[in-house]
Amino acid sequence: xxxFYITHDEELKQAALEWQExxxxxxxxxxxxxxxxxxxxxxxxxxSSKDKHWIVDILQIENPQPLLNLMTNxxxxxxxxxxxxxxxxxxxxxxxxxHNIFDTQLAALFLGKNELGLGSLLExxxxxxxxxxxxxxxxxxxxxxxxxxxxxxxxxxxxxxxxEKLAEELKKKERLAWLKEELAYLEKKGFTYKQGxxxxxxxxxxxxxxxxxxxKTMFEIREDLAKKVDRPSYFxxxxxxxxxxxxxxxxSLDGWKRxxxxxxxxxxxxxxxxxxxxxxxxxxxxxxPAEHKKMxxxxxxxxHELNLQAESLxxxxxxxxxxxxxxxxIKDIVLSGSDKSLRDWQRKLLRK
Numbered sequence: 001x002x003x004f005y006i007t008h009d010e011e012l013k014q015a016a017l018e019w020q021e022x023x024x025x026x027x028x029x030x031x032x033x034x035x036x037x038x039x040x041x042x043x044x045x046x047x048s049s050k051d052k053h054w055i056v057d058i059l060q061i062e063n064p065q066p067l068l069n070l071m072t073n074x075x076x077x078x079x080x081x082x083x084x085x086x087x088x089x090x091x092x093x094x095x096x097x098x099h100n101i102f103d104t105q106l107a108a109l110f111l112g113k114n115e116l117g118l119g120s121l122l123e124x125x126x127x128x129x130x131x132x133x134x135x136x137x138x139x140x141x142x143x144x145x146x147x148x149x150x151x152x153x154x155x156x157x158x159x160x161x162x163x164e165k166l167a168e169e170l171k172k173k174e175r176l177a178w179l180k181e182e183l184a185y186l187e188k189k190g191f192t193y194k195q196g197x198x199x200x201x202x203x204x205x206x207x208x209x210x211x212x213x214x215x216k217t218m219f220e221i222r223e224d225l226a227k228k229v230d231r232p233s234y235f236x237x238x239x240x241x242x243x244x245x246x247x248x249x250x251x252s253l254d255g256w257k258r259x260x261x262x263x264x265x266x267x268x269x270x271x272x273x274x275x276x277x278x279x280x281x282x283x284x285x286x287x288x289p290a291e292h293k294k295m296x297x298x299x300x301x302x303x304h305e306l307n308l309q310a311e312s313l314x315x316x317x318x319x320x321x322x323x324x325x326x327x328x329x330i331k332d333i334v335l336s337g338s339d340k341s342l343r344d345w346q347r348k349l350l351r352k
Contacts, residue, residue: 026159
């Protein structure tokens with residue numbers, strides 16, 4: 001497939017002039033997500049109109065502003081598939097808040113589909129088998145082969161026709177307005193990327209205060225080492241090993257030097273780990289439990305009744321219950337006595 005491969009700022013400026021004349025564009029990203037290297041960042045941005053295709057090589061572009069102008073342009077609709085991660089990374093990397101967005105996965109969810117992956121939808125609507133050859137490829141390597149670049153264009157290429165098919169079905173079911181309201185809500189709410197910390201590790205909450213202190217110290221040193229070698233954190237030391245050492249760290253410098261199942265840098269920096277852990281073991285980290293407003297017997301009954309209503313309606317409309325009414329919304333309705341957390345489409349269905 002023919003496409004324009006953009007590697008210079010001037011090329012990006014010229015492409016942006018064309019993009020601003022379009023009403024709708026399909027957009028897909030290739031990112032590094034702590035799989036081959038340290039950190040989360042965008043490598044490529046693939047953009048497709050109905051008849052033209054572009055690949056923007058972010059790693060070779062010095063000024064991405066023309067691309068960011070497209071993201072914030074309210075006159076151009078941007079179609080993503082499962083935009084949650086993409087928009088979080090865009091916000092994290094560029095402090096950019098995209099406007100006029102459409103999510104083909106959310107559209108499929110409103111149609112009550114169970115298979116929500118892009119590959120499943122392309123196969124259903126276009127009889128196309130989505131390739132997976134480069135699904136876990138290192139998109140930071142340069143130069144990229146023509147085969148990889150061609151593969152990268154495939155998802156964005158079909159987003160416009162897929163959106164048209166889904167929107168047509170939603171319109172027939174009288175649900176297109178639901179989706180538009182949900183998209184407007186999500187756009188206004190915005191997306192924030194959260195970098196995980198030591199307390200996000202599975203099993204961390206069960207540790208003692210002293211063990212949490214050791215875990216925090218080791219977690220931070222591991223991050224520094226991962227940055228140093230530009231490899232994912234697990235490459236330096238996996239989470240299971242980290243938790244194990246937080247509970248039973250070596251009690252001598254020699255013990256740290258002979259530790260197994262870690263990157264050689266850990267052994268080389270054994271003195272730093274030994275000293276840092278010894279200091280951390282003299283402290284405690286206490287995490288206060290989150291305050292939860294206790295419900296009365298009547299409120300618990302109301303939650304149960306709302307759950308039953310939501311399940312009944314979800315079954316009738318053949319959509320996921322959490323889409324119709326989330327647990328958080330049910331709790332808010334009962335505790336606040338108000339339905340302000342609902343979107344209009346939800347409110348109308350429930351009042352029926």
